[in-house]
Amino acid sequence: MRTTIKDIAAACHVSAGTVDRALNNRPGISEKTRKKVLDAAAEMNYQPDFTARSLVMGRTLTLGVVLFDLYNRSFAQLMNAIEKRARELGYFVYITLTDKNAQNERTCIDYLINRKVDGIILFSVNKGKEFETYLNKLHTPVVTIFNYISSDLEYIGIQERQAMKDAVDYVASKRYSRFIYVSPPLAYSGKSNIYTQEERFQGFLEGIQGHKAADPLVLKGADYLEKLMAYPFNKAEKTAVVCSTDLYALEVMNTLKGIGIAIPGEAGVMGFDDIDMLKYISPRLTTVKYPIVQIGEKAVESLVHKIEQGAFKSVPLLGHEIIKGESI
Template structure:
């Protein structure tokens, strides 16, 4: 038979309320009593009845998370940070993936809402008045990360445009005058919410203008960006910089250049964006923008849990970033 709080209370000679306080680490109980209750619960292999608990508390202690996919290593880092912080605060995480499809994202939201999650952390591909009206009908807190929707929705991110401008400043300071920009998500421009990628592209252009780079850059928006690179020639006389909107693209570009015998950074410099954790195993060390991916995850959980438990989001200013000066530029 399933062990209940009442069973533990009977054995320990205390009330069910005292057992509940011990199991949920609440105040109003001595350390001696708490220790005894926890030991008995462990010996009896007590498992909480989350369904009953949710009925009593009016919440499921679950946070829904909607991401694109897990192909980008930074998303895995983000989820790990979210899950760890949620667990520390007593919440579970329900993960769904939209595959970057607006209609799939709507399905994910409906699934999580119907599953009675207490709040949603959303990396959206949707935007516009109709989408905002749709979100507004749900009586649960929603916090957005990366892709901004509007000032109506709590948002956690960085100054994407400024980060890319600073990256261009650094590249120009290293003597590069010819630029290639790679960002396949730009193919969705005007079709879905690609706020982060738009901001990075704008920062790229503004960085070139600020540094008086007058040569026209090559902009590659295709998922077949390696094939497009095959049409370009590189020489030591005119150092070219390939700026990628994520580290994942940058790593594939570096792999291609090495296969072609193109020296990095002597002939071609490569810049990434994110500073994913596997870069420490890559040679030459990729120059990139350090994105505070794990801090974003932790802040998102802290803010939304505070909203659930106390009624207000934790105000979160745009977070800091850092130019990581590797060996590829």
């Protein structure tokens, strides 16, 4: 038979209110009494009734997360950060994956709403006024990350454009005279929400213009590696391959090694994200450190603040850093 707060109260000869304060670490009781109640709860194998608790509180103590997938290591790092911070704040997490499909995304959001999550962290592939209206009609707090949707929706991210411009500035300082930009998602520009990719591309172009470099080769779409292999690399003119994520940069490095192009002698490679697996890669990828863990933590904190206090916890755009590796 399930142990209740009343059972613990009877065993400790205290009121149910005292037991509640002890179990939820609230003030109003002595440390001696708190310890007595907690010891009794552990001995009696007390498990909180979350259903009853949610009815009393008007909350389910759950958060929903909508991501593209977990193939990109940075998304896995993000999810770990979200789950850990949510647990610290007393919330459990539902994770849903959209595979970058707009309709799947709506299905995922509806699934979370039907399970009465208290709030949603959204990495969206959708955009536009109609989608914004849809989100607002949910009457459930939403924090958007990475892909910006609207100034009316809470957003947590970085200055994507400036971060990529800083990356180009760093590459140019190493005397690379030719540039290739790799961003397969740019093939979906105008069709899906690829805000982060578009901002990074604009930052790249601004950086190129600032250094009066020759017109770059821009590789977008699924066949970017085939096009890369056809490029005329030579030692006389050092070429920098700037990639919009580390995932693409690692594919580029593997491909260049396969066709005998020396890194960084003939071709330098620049990434973006600083995923944790880079410590296993040689040469060590030069990249932009994206505050992925901090974004996850801040998203949870802002969302929980909205749920419990009625307003989002404002988070300014976070910082970035150039990680100087060996590939540039």
